[in-house]
Amino acid sequence: MIGSLCSGYGGLDLDVQAALGGGTFAWHAEVDPGASRILSRHWPTVPNLGDITTVNWATAPGVCVLTAGFPCQRRLGRRPPRRTG
Numbered sequence: 001m002i003g004s005l006c007s008g009y010g011g012l013d014l015d016v017q018a019a020l021g022g023g024t025f026a027w028h029a030e031v032d033p034g035a036s037r038i039l040s041r042h043w044p045t046v047p048n049l050g051d052i053t054t055v056n057w058a059t060a061p062g063v064c065v066l067t068a069g070f071p072c073q074r075r076l077g078r079r080p081p082r083r084t085g
């Protein structure tokens with residue numbers, strides 16, 4: 001069984017499944033409504049647990065493989081220095 005954190009539209013998941021030569025998803029965990037629609041279209045029987053910060057992981061089905069596409073820290077390196085005074 002595979003679990004997927006911050007699944008996006010499932011691109012990484014498809015590659016992991018291909019690399020493993022198969023495998024079944026126990027769950028996805030994604031908050032974006034658009035990405036979630038794509039997930040439910042491609043994996044209609046796989047539950048989307050939603051926000052990874054509020055999931056009760058003690059009750060989530062166990063998995064052997066965990067994928068994760070954590071969000072980028074957007075543009076932190078491009079922020080101009082803060083001016084003081």
Ligand SMILES: C[S@@+](CC[C@H](N)C(=O)[O-])C[C@H]1O[C@@H](n2cnc3c(N)ncnc32)[C@H](O)[C@@H]1O
Nearest residue numbers: 006007008009010011012030031032051052069
């Ligand atoms: C870098 S993208 C993941 C891309 C994904 N691995 C793929 O191959 O399509 C990060 C994803 O994390 C999701 N995300 C951000 N915060 C989240 C949270 N607290 N719980 C679940 N998903 C979250 C975003 O909506 C976004 O789709």
